[in-house]
Amino acid sequence: MAKRVAENPIITPEMVKPSAPNLEVIGAFNPGATRFGDEIILLLRVAERPIMDDPDLVGVPVLNLNHADSGRLEILTFPRHSPLTDLSDPRAVVYEGRVYLSSISHLRLARSKDGVHFTIDDEPTLFPETKYEEYGIEDCRITPIDGVYYISYTAVSRYGICVGLACTEDFKRFQRLGLILHHENKNVALFPRRVGGRYVAMHRTASSAFNGPNMWVAYSPDLLHWGDHQFLMAPRVHHWDSRRIGAGAPPVETPEGWLIVYHGVNAKDGYCAGVALLDLDEPHRVVCRSHEPLIAPTEDYEVSGFFERVVFPTGLTPLGDGRWMVYYGVADRSVAVAETTMDELLAVAKGELALTR
Amino acid sequence: MAKRVAENPIITPEMVKPSAPNLEVIGAFNPGATRFGDEIILLLRVAERPIMDDPDLVGVPVLNLNHADSGRLEILTFPRHSPLTDLSDPRAVVYEGRVYLSSISHLRLARSKDGVHFTIDDEPTLFPETKYEEYGIEDCRITPIDGVYYISYTAVSRYGICVGLACTEDFKRFQRLGLILHHENKNVALFPRRVGGRYVAMHRTASSAFNGPNMWVAYSPDLLHWGDHQFLMAPRVHHWDSRRIGAGAPPVETPEGWLIVYHGVNAKDGYCAGVALLDLDEPHRVVCRSHEPLIAPTEDYEVSGFFERVVFPTGLTPLGDGRWMVYYGVADRSVAVAETTMDELLAVAKGELALTR
Numbered sequence: 226m227a228k229r230v231a232e233n234p235i236i237t238p239e240m241v242k243p244s245a246p247n248l249e250v251i252g253a254f255n256p257g258a259t260r261f262g263d264e265i266i267l268l269l270r271v272a273e274r275p276i277m278d279d280p281d282l283v284g285v286p287v288l289n290l291n292h293a294d295s296g297r298l299e300i301l302t303f304p305r306h307s308p309l310t311d312l313s314d315p316r317a318v319v320y321e322g323r324v325y326l327s328s329i330s331h332l333r334l335a336r337s338k339d340g341v342h343f344t345i346d347d348e349p350t351l352f353p354e355t356k357y358e359e360y361g362i363e364d365c366r367i368t369p370i371d372g373v374y375y376i377s378y379t380a381v382s383r384y385g386i387c388v389g390l391a392c393t394e395d396f397k398r399f400q401r402l403g404l405i406l407h408h409e410n411k412n413v414a415l416f417p418r419r420v421g422g423r424y425v426a427m428h429r430t431a432s433s434a435f436n437g438p439n440m441w442v443a444y445s446p447d448l449l450h451w452g453d454h455q456f457l458m459a460p461r462v463h464h465w466d467s468r469r470i471g472a473g474a475p476p477v478e479t480p481e482g483w484l485i486v487y488h489g490v491n492a493k494d495g496y497c498a499g500v501a502l503l504d505l506d507e508p509h510r511v512v513c514r515s516h517e518p519l520i521a522p523t524e525d526y527e528v529s530g531f532f533e534r535v536v537f538p539t540g541l542t543p544l545g546d547g548r549w550m551v552y553y554g555v556a557d558r559s560v561a562v563a564e565t566t567m568d569e570l571l572a573v574a575k576g577e578l579a580l581t582r
Numbered sequence: 583m584a585k586r587v588a589e590n591p592i593i594t595p596e597m598v599k600p601s602a603p604n605l606e607v608i609g610a611f612n613p614g615a616t617r618f619g620d621e622i623i624l625l626l627r628v629a630e631r632p633i634m635d636d637p638d639l640v641g642v643p644v645l646n647l648n649h650a651d652s653g654r655l656e657i658l659t660f661p662r663h664s665p666l667t668d669l670s671d672p673r674a675v676v677y678e679g680r681v682y683l684s685s686i687s688h689l690r691l692a693r694s695k696d697g698v699h700f701t702i703d704d705e706p707t708l709f710p711e712t713k714y715e716e717y718g719i720e721d722c723r724i725t726p727i728d729g730v731y732y733i734s735y736t737a738v739s740r741y742g743i744c745v746g747l748a749c750t751e752d753f754k755r756f757q758r759l760g761l762i763l764h765h766e767n768k769n770v771a772l773f774p775r776r777v778g779g780r781y782v783a784m785h786r787t788a789s790s791a792f793n794g795p796n797m798w799v800a801y802s803p804d805l806l807h808w809g810d811h812q813f814l815m816a817p818r819v820h821h822w823d824s825r826r827i828g829a830g831a832p833p834v835e836t837p838e839g840w841l842i843v844y845h846g847v848n849a850k851d852g853y854c855a856g857v858a859l860l861d862l863d864e865p866h867r868v869v870c871r872s873h874e875p876l877i878a879p880t881e882d883y884e885v886s887g888f889f890e891r892v893v894f895p896t897g898l899t900p901l902g903d904g905r906w907m908v909y910y911g912v913a914d915r916s917v918a919v920a921e922t923t924m925d926e927l928l929a930v931a932k933g934e935l936a937l938t939r
Contacts, residue, residue, distance in 0.1 A: 360792070385787060386790065407767065408788070410764065431766060433765065443764070445807050445809075449810065452762050454761040
């Protein structure tokens with residue numbers, strides 16, 4: 226079964242330099258991952274919050290959209306002890322009914338030769354920049370397609386939770402390609418090649434009176450415009466993924482189907498990583514889906530942190546020697562990695578292997 | 583100002599033949615509208631509910647997906663007086679926490695020479711057919727583009743509230759083109775021509791902790807795949823459209839911009855029709871927006887019905903003699919129409935005319 230490395234958590238907030246002196250890094254987690262040359266590259270979600278001098282104030286970092294020096298943050302401040310202020314969810318600051326995030330996230334590059342020991346850039350790689358990124362950019366996935374690395378990410382703002390796309394060929398210069406999916410959507414992972422002539426993505430819609438948070442597949446002629454949305458899968462009652470699901474790492478092609486590592490949540494276990502196989506030619510069809518999770522939160526660093534009991538897989542990357550690395554965010558705080566093989570992943574997807582918790 | 587015709591409501595449920603003997607028509611409203619040859623065509627939303635013999639049962643009509651004769655309905659039944667059954671919202675039947683619609687809608691064609699007196703087809707024109715239409719198809723808008731009539735509609739199912747697209751050249755044969763926008767989205771109206779080489783649509787996303795129900799513009803190379811989502815406008819505090827907004831009729835090109843008739847809601851007035859102008863070259867930019875509604879619910883047929891106080895504009899169609907007809911659903915029950923001119927609409931959009939309630 227997937228074997229956690231002894232070095233876990235391999236990246237923690239303490240290892241990341243803040244992007245400004247008045248900020249502290251409270252999360253370095255949920256990394257996009259890819260092989261790039263002889264390295265493994267991660268794009269960490271780095272969450273920062275303002276260091277407040279006045280203990281009676283709570284600060285909310287947002288992108289400053291009103292000044293020429295855009296790309297910089299401004300810190301909104303609210304009275305911490307006011308009845309108008311609700312801090313009950315650590316991820317949010319609610320003031321007079323309006324919801325802000327308590328931290329703002331950007332993407333930061335980390336690189337490694339062995340997939341375990343990473344060197345983290347001192348500066349942000351992709352920083353919030355547009356009005357759709359006012360509250361941050363989060364939880365990216367990286368998919369190489371025809372030599373270009375596409376980065377799908379969550380863009381949060383007063384306009385909602387949308388999906389942005391950026392690309393790079395060298396991880397030095399990046400180009401934003403706009404919002405590819407409207408509010409409310411997140412957890413988007415692109416497939417590494419066209420299927421039936423079209424690009425393919427998994428996405429995750431929000432729940433409503435009629436439906437839970439479901440995973441879908443969409444198709445595109447050009448990666449920028451998406452349609453032909455097809456339902457992929459829903460949470461399953463009485464399973465590890467009964468409450469909520471979502472991609473996950475970008476799919477890996479195998480002879481038996483597209484292998485995906487996805488996340489699922491139930492009340493007992495928290496966020497777990499699981500595995501499924503999708504039809505090669507019609508990737509909106511599920512071939513099989515793991516009865517048990519691949520990784521459930523059991524280690525201290527998975528159970529305790531900013532948000533409890535979270536194993537949130539975002540990358541699945543080959544080392545080139547038969548080993549595959551599952552990168553995952555833990556407890557909305559740090560990064561961990563587990564080693565596995567494609568045979569093991571397929572066996573878990575098919576229910577031939579039960580989880581060793 | 584927009585002048586209601588004396589014949590209002592011009593179409594009522596009583597004028598529509600049920601699609602099966604065990605159903606009653608409870609709504610014929612929110613019509614897509616277009617000129618077609620020398621006629622005005624409406625595609626009505628026809629809502630039907632089962633006629634129940636047993637007063638202790640409540641019936642829920644859904645598309646029967648499990649039989650070869652798909653396209654037919656099945657009637658789910660629930661105990662009317664059970665504590666597990668919640669009928670407090672007339673639009674819904676909630677049983678054991680699961681939400682169904684109390685009626686199922688299809689689209690029905692009506693035709694007229696004068697825009698006021700309509701002949702309604704005896705049979706459904708577009709009936710729910712796919713799994714994404716299990717609970718019905720609703721509230722279409724019709725946009726002619728290059729000789730083809732595109733019909734954007736709300737598809738409701740256990741998978742959520744999505745946007746489907748169909749097309750026809752003759753209003754006899756129709757082709758479904760799939761889901762163009764994922765859950766949760768509705769009130770989609772296409773623009774009648776490409777702008778900057780791309781097709782354009784308005785859409786309306788759902789609210790969340792961060793945002794209200796906002797209108798957006800999206801772009802497409804082929805009408806099937808959509809992206810480059812751009813925020814268009816939000817509800818305005820202290821206005822007639824403070825709670826909720828959405829398209830509306832498909833835009834009409836004028837020298838001053840794309841003129842749109844849209845709906846807005848506040849607590850006092852209910853659903854009203856208003857007007858806005860969008861930039862001709864960048865249609866995600868608002869030029870101006872009416873301070874007052876064009877039509878607010880004041881007439882009996884607008885105030886009372888299935889859902890109170892609703893003026894819901896869905897079509898804006900020229901008669902060819904300078905008059906423009908605003909078609910709108912009233913009280914989630916019937917269809918009404920008001921006559922206006924382009925000069926009047928522009929004046930309302932620019933705030934030069936105040937509403938005569």
